[in-house]
Amino acid sequence: MGLTQDSELPLREKADVDASDNGPVKFGHKLKDQQFLFDPSYRNLNHGSFGTIPRAIQAKLRGYQDQAEATPDLFIRYEYPKLLDLSRAAIAKLLRVPTDTCVFVANATVGVNTVLRNLAWTPDGRDEILYFDTIYAGCLKTIDYVIEDRGGLVNGRSITLSYPCEDDAIVSAFHAAVDASIQQGKRPRICLFDVVSSLPGIRFPFEALTAACREKGLLSLIDGAQGVGMVDIDLGQVDPDFFVSNCHKWLHVPRGCAVFYVPVRNQALMRSTLPTSHGFVPRGGGGKKRLGPLPPSPKSVFVNAFEFVGTIDNAPYLCVKDSIRWREEVLGGEERIREAQIALAREGGQKAAEILGTEVLDNASRSMTRCAMVNVALPLAVQPEDGKELAGELASLASFPESDISAVTNWILQTLMDEHKTFVAIYVFNGRLWARLSAQVYLELDDFEWVGHVLKGVCERVVKGEYKQ
Known part of the structure; x- marks a missing residue:
């Protein structure tokens, strides 16, 4: 019943993708023509905005969608959670973290919103969100909204960068901003920074900044919208407090799909998904029992909350394991x-x-x-x-x-x-x-x-x- 992790990808024959007998496919235009879906006259030099998928992954996507239409209740209620767990395990292995720390959201902006809207701010109004002036506009507007919505309980502090500069200068600018915040009587609570910033498209020293946050007592929120599939990310080693990365940009996963990583120590802080899902558990547990659409599950509150947020087409989430496998078997890893x-x-x-x-x-x-x-x-x-x-x-x-x-x-x-x-x-x-x-x-x-x-x-x-x- 349904597809398993070992189901065959609809891969083309090696000869069709110009692979040698001793190695993976050759990169370039022949791969584009035979494996991807581009109009022959189109040159995609902007992969960083929306990504793309190969024909093999499109076939997997449609396969999951077909199963959902063939037996909606059977697939959505029973098969989908199993397949979702396989994708969660695959992306967790890639990021080198436990499976139960990884869930999926629609895109990186949703992940950033989930963190900033869930955090409880101190009533004295001294809390600050730190960010760099190269921040993605959608994330900056999220900070603007949180500041407005919380009625002065939290404020933002921009860290100015002067490119070109070395990574040490970026970390030094962070330390200076934290010190300035404290000297002005504020409380720096969390810093938002990129894996690779959007404009300009620059690799950020996210590893060093995470360590700096830990040293200064701030929460670290990594916006890896441009991240997984492009940069080697060892989250187990980096150990951020929150991390989100689009899979549909550089991992050849259908739009929209992002992995949202929260270590166990911080999962209780994420009280609700956006919007609030059937997996939400009220504090105290003293209220009426709320029914959910999926069968009972032994999974953690965090994982259950993100498993079924509402009825949308989540087939892209199921393709994560297939994309990782395709990249290994066809592209060479x-x-x-x-x-x-x-x-x-x-x-x-x-x-x-x-x-x-x-x-x-x-x-x-x-x-x-x-x-x-x-x-x-x-x-x-x-x-x-x-x-x-x-x-x-x-x-x-x-x-x-x-x-x-x-x-x-x-x-x-x-x-x-x-x-x-x-x-x-x-x-x-x-x-x-x-x-x-x-x-x-x-x-x-x-x-x-x-x-x-x-x-x-x-x-x-x-x-x-x-x-x-």
């Missing part, structure tokens, strides 16, 4: 994938920068680019509204008014999509425009060369004022 993506991002980013006549955002130790995303400067500066003249390298670049940032970036994005069948994250940082490029197993160096020429041409058209038309 996590280490091979990581090394190839980092190498391609670094080489491809440098090639694009050479074409543009600019540079890649990195530090001397290259720790900032130890991931599958790379940030390439565009030859366009932003002229401040205050009339100050551009200085240094920016003074030699073509520029546009600060008031035109939205018009320029939106015109570039629309042009890339309409004329070139691609999308690249474009943003302003350090007074100029940047492009964030993603490396993946289905890309090759010539994709980065191609996008370098495309971006150069688009920037030249910005200088001519086409965005104003």
Whole structure:
């Protein structure tokens, strides 16, 4: 009844994916054409936003959905929890933590919300949430909401970073922010930071920051939206207080799916899922017994709470074990994938920068680019509204008014999509425009060369004022 962990993946024959007799598949365009679902004319250089899945995982997804439609009650009530446990075990093994510390939520933002909305804040109003100024906008707005909703019981404190810098400087900035908070009579309670930040796409020293939080007595909340499947994450060793990571971005799992890790010591703090699920247990246990839709389970309160939050299509959660297996059997495993993506991002980013006549955002130790995303400067500066003249390298670049940032970036994005069948994250940082490029197993160096020429041409058209038309 149902699928088991040993059920066959609908994998293509080795010859179809250009695998050698002695090793896994070769990365690149042939893999893209035969294993993935892209339009042949589309170049996906923005894997970091929404990810994608191979044909084999799409087939698994539809298989689970078909089972749910064939016997809804049988599958949802009885088979789904068993399959979910297999995926929880698979992701826990990948992260090197106990299975009962891992559950799934729809995306990383849901995980961050779950933590910040569940924490009880001290009535004296001195509590603070620390975060870095490179925080993902959705998480920053969550902090804004919690501050507003709790009526002054908690406040936020932003930690400013000046890139490029070494990892030690980031940790030092954290220590300085904690000290400043205490000196001002505040109580730093929790720090939110990334595995890899979004804009710019930089690998964060999340391991060192977790240790620093422990040293200073703060809770650590790791936003690994860009994390699992791209960066080696040993949660058992790092030992954060809370961790969430999207599986649909870099682990080739269908959207939306994120692993939410909470060590046993902190699970009692997570009083409710979002929304509150059938697994919620009122304090004291003195009220009426609440009925649930699933059969009785011996699992922990934490695991039961997240098992069935409500009726939505949770088939992506069941695909986690299949994606991990596919990556091992077809792509050669996590280490091979990581090394190839980092190498391609670094080489491809440098090639694009050479074409543009600019540079890649990195530090001397290259720790900032130890991931599958790379940030390439565009030859366009932003002229401040205050009339100050551009200085240094920016003074030699073509520029546009600060008031035109939205018009320029939106015109570039629309042009890339309409004329070139691609999308690249474009943003302003350090007074100029940047492009964030993603490396993946289905890309090759010539994709980065191609996008370098495309971006150069688009920037030249910005200088001519086409965005104003």
